[in-house]
Amino acid sequence: MKRIGVLTSGGDAPGMNAAIRAVVRKGIFHDIEVYGVIGGYAGLMKGKIEKLELGSVGDIIHRGGTFLYSARSEEFKTKEGQQKGIEQLKKFGIDGLVVIGGDGSYRGAKALTEQGFPCVGVPGTIDNDIPGTEFTIGFDTALNTVIDAIDKIRDTASSHERTFVVEVMGRNAGDIALWAGLAGGAETILIPEDHYDMTDIANRLKKGHERGKKHSIIVVAEGVVSGYEFAKQLKEETDFDTRVTVLGHVQRGGSPTAFDRVLASRLGARAVELLIEGKGGRAVGMEKNQLVDYDIIEALGKEHTLDMNLYKLSQELSI
Numbered sequence: 442m443k444r445i446g447v448l449t450s451g452g453d454a455p456g457m458n459a460a461i462r463a464v465v466r467k468g469i470f471h472d473i474e475v476y477g478v479i480g481g482y483a484g485l486m487k488g489k490i491e492k493l494e495l496g497s498v499g500d501i502i503h504r505g506g507t508f509l510y511s512a513r514s515e516e517f518k519t520k521e522g523q524q525k526g527i528e529q530l531k532k533f534g535i536d537g538l539v540v541i542g543g544d545g546s547y548r549g550a551k552a553l554t555e556q557g558f559p560c561v562g563v564p565g566t567i568d569n570d571i572p573g574t575e576f577t578i579g580f581d582t583a584l585n586t587v588i589d590a591i592d593k594i595r596d597t598a599s600s601h602e603r604t605f606v607v608e609v610m611g612r613n614a615g616d617i618a619l620w621a622g623l624a625g626g627a628e629t630i631l632i633p634e635d636h637y638d639m640t641d642i643a644n645r646l647k648k649g650h651e652r653g654k655k656h657s658i659i660v661v662a663e664g665v666v667s668g669y670e671f672a673k674q675l676k677e678e679t680d681f682d683t684r685v686t687v688l689g690h691v692q693r694g695g696s697p698t699a700f701d702r703v704l705a706s707r708l709g710a711r712a713v714e715l716l717i718e719g720k721g722g723r724a725v726g727m728e729k730n731q732l733v734d735y736d737i738i739e740a741l742g743k744e745h746t747l748d749m750n751l752y753k754l755s756q757e758l759s760i
């Protein structure tokens with residue numbers, strides 16, 4: 442392996458820059474040339490590829506987003522699109538590719554690997570929904586953004602004795618909602634991994650009010666129901682003054698937390714090692730604070746699982 446490429450794809454996540462930096466520096470440390478693909482798989486098919494030097498990744502470890510840009514491409518889902526990408530990589534003499542992204546991006550990496558081009562996946566998404574790793578790059582930062590918002594909402598909620606519904610991201614995973622709800626002291630957390638009972642929620646809110654609670658915060662994962670729809674349903678059961686906040690894309694931005702920077706550095710560097718060891722077709726992850734790697738094809742066949750013990754605890758602590 443003399444020359445490798447790196448790209449970021451799909452939804453951006455804080456910490457992707459730190460991961461790119463790790464790939465570039467680790468590669469150069471091992472006398473490997475590193476090329477950056479601009480704009481994900483769409484840029485790859487067009488040959489938007491440039492050499493990255495040590496200095497190319499200076500001053501980016503603390504920046505959100507991805508300086509290589511990200512994109513979504515329908516064309517790349519076709520065999521023809523993937524062949525175009527491989528041709529471009531070959532044109533630049535690149536022997537292996539690090540793909541930083543979510544499960545869609547992993548499918549692209551899997552497709553390239555199956556066609557003989559070795560790729561290694563690095564989990565970069567705020568949703569924490571990649572199987573095989575306890576944490577994905579960006580999750581911790583998004584979580585801290587949500588908690589910051591919940592703390593602020595709590596101030597206004599208690600001043601006006603209101604019920605606040607906070608809708609958070611996470612696609613089909615409840616991780617952001619669960620962790621933010623637990624850390625933010627929410628009364629109720631709605632996750633896609635469990636059904637919700639509106640009568641039960643309303644009764645608990647009423648009980649809380651009866652014992653003098655000034656406000657209630659309900660965290661709703663976007664994969665369950667929209668915050669506005671939930672508030673409408675709640676209104677039918679109670680007469681509480683309810684407000685809705687949809688946090689949206691603020692959850693994707695911001696400077697990555699120390700945790701995400703360290704995670705990204707470790708995972709990015711490990712991805713380069715795997716390519717050097719000739720282990721294409723793998724994905725890297727972190728389990729019990731240890732680096733792990735596993736077959737990317739196997740990973741895509743598995744489901745991400747939420748920590749249900751944590752969910753149970755959140756319910757026990759919000760009685």
Ligand code: ADP
Binds near residue numbers: 512515519549552
């Ligand atoms: P994420 O990686 O955040 O899950 P997407 O699901 O949008 O984001 O995937 C990012 C890109 O990965 C897509 O736009 C597409 O180019 C590529 N991709 C997704 N699914 C496949 C697939 N089945 N085969 C090849 N490429 C894919």
